[in-house]
Amino acid sequence: MTAAPKHAPKMAELSLAQRLGPWMPVLLVPALVVLGALAIPETSSWLTLTVSGLAMGMMIFIMASGLTLVFGLMDVINFGHGAFVSVGAFVGVTVLLMLGQMTGAPSLGLNLVALMLAVLGAMAATGAMGWAFEKVIVMPVYGHHLKQILVTMGGLIVVEQLIIVLWGPEEIYIARPESLKGAITFAGAALEKYRLVAVVVGLVVFAAMRFVLRRTRIGLIVRAGVQNGEMVQALGYRLRRVFVGVFIAGSALAGLGGVMWGLYQEVITAHMGNQAMILIFIVVIIGGLGSVEGCFIGALLVGLLQNYVAFLEPKAALISNIALMVAILMWRPMGMIPVVKAK
Amino acid sequence: MLQSLLSGDMPRSRILAVILVAILVCLALAPFLFPGVRTVDTAARICVFILLVASYDLLLGYGGIVSFAHTMFFGIGAYGVALALTHMGRGFGPIFVGAGAGAVMAAALALLIGLFSLRVRAIFFAMITLAVASAVAVLVSQMSGLTGGEDGLTFKLPRALGPAFKFGKEALGGELFGVTLNGKLLAYYFVFAGALVLFLMLLRVVNSPFGRVLLAIRENDFRAEAIGYRVVYYRVAATCLSAAVAALAGSLYAVWLRYVGPETTLSMELMIDILLMVVIGGMGTMYGAVIGATLFVLAQNYLQTLMGAASGLVEGVPVLPQLLSADRWLLWLGVLFILSVYFFPTGVVGRLRGGK
Numbered sequence: 001m002t003a004a005p006k007h008a009p010k011m012a013e014l015s016l017a018q019r020l021g022p023w024m025p026v027l028l029v030p031a032l033v034v035l036g037a038l039a040i041p042e043t044s045s046w047l048t049l050t051v052s053g054l055a056m057g058m059m060i061f062i063m064a065s066g067l068t069l070v071f072g073l074m075d076v077i078n079f080g081h082g083a084f085v086s087v088g089a090f091v092g093v094t095v096l097l098m099l100g101q102m103t104g105a106p107s108l109g110l111n112l113v114a115l116m117l118a119v120l121g122a123m124a125a126t127g128a129m130g131w132a133f134e135k136v137i138v139m140p141v142y143g144h145h146l147k148q149i150l151v152t153m154g155g156l157i158v159v160e161q162l163i164i165v166l167w168g169p170e171e172i173y174i175a176r177p178e179s180l181k182g183a184i185t186f187a188g189a190a191l192e193k194y195r196l197v198a199v200v201v202g203l204v205v206f207a208a209m210r211f212v213l214r215r216t217r218i219g220l221i222v223r224a225g226v227q228n229g230e231m232v233q234a235l236g237y238r239l240r241r242v243f244v245g246v247f248i249a250g251s252a253l254a255g256l257g258g259v260m261w262g263l264y265q266e267v268i269t270a271h272m273g274n275q276a277m278i279l280i281f282i283v284v285i286i287g288g289l290g291s292v293e294g295c296f297i298g299a300l301l302v303g304l305l306q307n308y309v310a311f312l313e314p315k316a317a318l319i320s321n322i323a324l325m326v327a328i329l330m331w332r333p334m335g336m337i338p339v340v341k342a343k
Numbered sequence: 344m345l346q347s348l349l350s351g352d353m354p355r356s357r358i359l360a361v362i363l364v365a366i367l368v369c370l371a372l373a374p375f376l377f378p379g380v381r382t383v384d385t386a387a388r389i390c391v392f393i394l395l396v397a398s399y400d401l402l403l404g405y406g407g408i409v410s411f412a413h414t415m416f417f418g419i420g421a422y423g424v425a426l427a428l429t430h431m432g433r434g435f436g437p438i439f440v441g442a443g444a445g446a447v448m449a450a451a452l453a454l455l456i457g458l459f460s461l462r463v464r465a466i467f468f469a470m471i472t473l474a475v476a477s478a479v480a481v482l483v484s485q486m487s488g489l490t491g492g493e494d495g496l497t498f499k500l501p502r503a504l505g506p507a508f509k510f511g512k513e514a515l516g517g518e519l520f521g522v523t524l525n526g527k528l529l530a531y532y533f534v535f536a537g538a539l540v541l542f543l544m545l546l547r548v549v550n551s552p553f554g555r556v557l558l559a560i561r562e563n564d565f566r567a568e569a570i571g572y573r574v575v576y577y578r579v580a581a582t583c584l585s586a587a588v589a590a591l592a593g594s595l596y597a598v599w600l601r602y603v604g605p606e607t608t609l610s611m612e613l614m615i616d617i618l619l620m621v622v623i624g625g626m627g628t629m630y631g632a633v634i635g636a637t638l639f640v641l642a643q644n645y646l647q648t649l650m651g652a653a654s655g656l657v658e659g660v661p662v663l664p665q666l667l668s669a670d671r672w673l674l675w676l677g678v679l680f681i682l683s684v685y686f687f688p689t690g691v692v693g694r695l696r697g698g699k
Contacts, residue, residue, distance in 0.1 A: 077466055140685060145466050147684055149409045150622060154681040157615060161674035274611070278477045281470040289466075318485070322478050325471070326459065333463045 025297050025336035032301060036308045047189035049307045055195035057303025058202020059264060061296050063257030064280040064287075065209060066250020072226040072290025072339050074243045076138055077145060080152035081254055081280065082273030083133075083159035084126045088255025089262035089272060090167055092122035093174045103177040111177035122259045123252040129159075130251025134244055156274065163270040171269040174262060198260055205253070206296055213292065222246060226290055226339060282321050286328040288335025297336060298328075348543060350550040354630060359695040363630060366637055370535060374528050375520050381644075387531055389640045390538040391596045396620045397545050397632035398588035403618075404627035405549055406581040407561030408461070411614055412472035415479050416453065416586040418608035420445035420593030422483070422490060425603040428498040435501050442594035446587040453586035457579035468582075480609040495604020504530040504598070534595045541588055546629050548584065557581055558627075615673075616643075619680050625690025634691045647672055 020027070033050055040046040067081045095118040096103055102114035137155045141147040175181075176194055183190040213219035225232045225239050233239050261276060262268040283302055287294030305324055310317035328336060346353070354360040369376060373386035399413050423445025424438055431437040456475060460467035483490050490496065502508050508526035522528065548554055560567045560574050568574045597603050607613075616639065624635020650672055687694060 077469075079469075137681065146403075146407055146409060147688070149466075149469050150618065150684045151681055153615070153618065154677050154684065157677035158674060158681070161671055161677060165671060165674070275477075278474050282474050285467060285470055315485070318478055318481055322475060325474070329459055329463075 025294065028336075029297060029300050029304070032304050032308075036304065039308065039312060044187065044189035045311065047187060048191060049311055050304065051189075051191050051199065052195050053304035053307035054300060055192075055198040055202075055264070055303070056307065057300035058199050058205075059257055059260050060276075060279050060283055060303060061202055061299035062205050062260065063254050063276055064283045064295050064299060065205070065292055066247075066253045067280060068284045068287065068290055068295045069222070069246050069292060070243075070250050071284075073222060073229070073239075073246055074142070075145075076142065077148055078138065078152050079149050079277070080133065080137070080155040080159065081250075082275075082277035083156045084130060084251045084254035084273065085258035085261065085276050086163055086268075086270055086273035087129055087159065088122040088126045088258030089268045090163055090172075090270075091125040091255070092118040092259030093172060093262055093268055094167075095121040096174060096177075103175075106178045108179040111179045115177055115180075119256055119259055122255040126255025126258070127248045127252035130248045130254075131244065133251070134247045138247075160270045160274065167270070169270075171267050173267050176263050176266065194263065198264065201260065205256075209292055218242070218245075279321065282325050286325050286335055288332075288337040288339055290339035291335070291337040294335055294337035350543075350547045352546055352550045352629070354696075356695045356697065359630065359692060362695075363633060366633055373535075374531055375522055378522050383527075383531060385640060385644055387534050387599045388596075389637050390535050391592055391599065392617075392620065392636040392640055393633050394538040394541050394545075394595070395589055395592040396617055396624065396636045397542055397629050398585045398592060399617050400621050400624075400626060400629060400632050401545060401549060401557075401581055401588070402585040403621055404625075404631070405554060405557040405561060406578055406585075407564075408578060408582065409469040410472045410582070410585075411469060411611075412453075412456065412476040412479075413585075413589050413617055414609050414611075414614045415472075415476040416449040416589035417593040417596070417613070418479075418483070418603075418605075419449045419452070420590030421597040421603040421608045422496075422593075423448070423590065424594045424597040425496045425498050426489070428500065429496060433499045433501050435503075438501070438594070438598060442591055445590040445594055449586040449590035450583040453582045454579060457582040461578045461582070462575050476609075476614070477611070480605055480611075483609060484605045491604070493605060495602055495607070497602045500526075500530065500598065500601055502526070504533065530599060534599050537591070537595045541591055542629070542633075545588060549629060553577070553580070561627075612673075619676055621690075622680060622683050623690055625692035625694075626688065628690075628692045628696075631690050631692040638691070650675075 036050065037043075037046050040049065063081075063085055066084075067078060070076055070078055096114060099114040099117065102110045105111070133155060137151055138148065141151050180194045180197060183192045184196075185191075211219075213223055221232060221237055221239075221242055225237075225242060229239055257276075258273065262272065265272075279302060283295055283298040285298075286301070287296070287298035301324060302321055305320050306317055309320040332338065354363055370386055370390060374383050377383065377386070395413070395417055399410070402408050402410050402413070420442060423443075424441035427437040427441025427444070431440065456471060457468070460471045484493050486492070487494075499505075503526055505526040508529070510524050510529075549557070556567065556572050556577050559570075560572070560577055564574050593608060596608065600607065620635035620639045621632065622635070623638060624633070625631030683690065689696075
């Protein structure tokens with residue numbers, strides 16, 4: 001009789017690669033920044049580009065976050081999301097133009113108040129529109145992706161045309177508030193003030209979203225709903241109401257993003273939402289549909305890469321985003337931070 | 344004979360059959376029935392769009408996949424012919440080389456996009472095609488050295504397809520039923536015959552076992568996979584086939600217009616037009632493409648005039664004139680589009696076939 005083999009259980013420590021795995025997407029952003037620093041010889045231009053890349057990324061994130069949450073929660077894909085961006089920009093800019101004296105005055109306080117009013121107006125308008133959009137356009141086609149894509153696309157066309165009816169077909173030029181014009185010089189690099197504001201706003205929105213999703217009861221329900229909606233409903237929560245709330249919040253965020261994007265480009269058109277949708281989709285796909293963190297990282301990557309490439313090789317900037325998407329989908333087919341569904 | 348020509352897919356409705364025959368006769372005899380530059384041009388556009396919409400329906404109606412890159416494939420075919428005719432000189436050889444190269448390239452691109460997105464989820468495909476198509480549209484307008492940029496390319500067709508070429512002088516005196524026999528007439532029949540043959544081929548494809556599997560996947564991809572069909576392969580194959588046919592439709596369009604440009608072949612508006620045509624005509628049936636494209640192109644040409652008149656009637660009422668102005672016809676089409684997705688998901692053809 002042979003002796004039983006020695007029983008020697010051992011806790012194998014995870015290899016470095018395995019421990020790094022979940023953090024890889026987060027590490028990509030600093031890695032890209034370092035790569036940019038290596039590729040761009042002058043530190044000052046690198047700093048300028050990094051800030052503008054971050055600003056662009058933050059704005060894309062603000063616009064895209066609502067779309068990804070709506071998809072995660074209810075499996076609804078909203079191709080009309082760009083309409084909220086356009087409407088937000090038009091409402092916000094209209095408010096800013098009405099407050100001409102406040103934006104023209106060289107006082108930071110007055111400028112910020114005007115900007116806040118514009119943002120609030122835009123968010124209220126797009127939030128209300130989101131509610132109507134959900135009721136009229138999206139609700140009848142739950143659980144049917146094909147029809148969702150078609151119907152929301154139709155909604156986008158109608159809203160775009162209505163904007164043209166209300167505001168006219170010409171593009172509107174808008175100047176930034178007086179104290180947000182110009183740039184400050186830091187370590188030899190010119191940093192546009194408005195971009196710094198955009199970075200701060202983006203960080204605040206991301207922090208607030210993280211806080212709501214991770215620390216509050218409603219956030220808990222939303223996250224649970226993303227993972228397993230039926231179970232949440234079985235526990236007695238009206239997920240539909242939560243969903244409508246998320247849809248409205250997402251639309252309002254798109255409106256905020258629209259105002260910021262419009263001021264960033266200093267010109268708004270009815271088609272700007274549709275154009276922004278392209279970046280938004282790329283970000284949402286590489287982040288992983290339904291993941292807010294993935295969306296944030298993806299947006300920063302897209303913003304930084306676009307700015308670096310545009311500086312190094314202007315012609316390649318167009319396809320750099322597509323190339324990034326292809327690379328990330330080859331690495332992780334479901335996006336960087338895939339949302340695990342319990343269904 | 345008819346059965347095998349239509350691949351056994353009869354119209355199954357008397358009214359539909361009458362309409363289809365009427366459209367076929369009108370298109371086949373368009374230069375004789377409606378002589379005139381604008382009407383023949385409309386007829387040629389209808390031929391091209393029937394083919395383009397039918398190829399899109401293979402994807403949307405049969406495959407259940409939404410693509411926003413169909414105009415990109417259409418444009419690849421058109422630019423293929425344009426570039427071949429510009430660089431290889433005029434002749435029929437360059438037309439076929441350009442069309443073939445365009446179709447192959449479109450299929451290859453579709454294969455790439457399909458493999459990337461369709462293996463994960465079909466919904467990715469819609470977003471990725473939207474991104475890729477807009478990138479390509481910008482790229483084409485920027486690479487002005489090759490593509491002519493925003494201005495596009497104007498090129499010369501083979502002499503036999505140009506209006507200066509006259510034939511039948513001895514036998515018919517150069518005229519038939521009062522219509523001058525020239526190269527433009529031949530060009531029209533070139534487009535018509537190409538569209539007809541490719542349309543019948545698509546009809547054959549969707550009524551083959553391959554088409555049935557696509558339908559099964561559209562209805563329930565999970566079950567189709569369980570039965571043993573590789574869903575991804577079928578979807579990717581449908582994408583490639585549809586892209587190749589769209590490219591050929593683009594080639595026909597380029598031959599007819601003797602011009603290609605980003606506005607006419609690659610724009611997002613064109614993509615929305617195609618979506619509207621498919622949905623209004625009826626998804627999941629090739630005859631829907633015929634009805635949808637015919638209705639839409641006619642509406643596009645004549646509805647705007649009507650709306651202009653209506654806008655003139657309500658002059659003085661606030662907002663209404665702007666809502667009804669001829670430039671806002673897309674607004675009403677958008678509304679019509681949403682309503683038809685809700686209430687007539689099977690389109691005109693589905694209605695005529697009795698709510699099936």
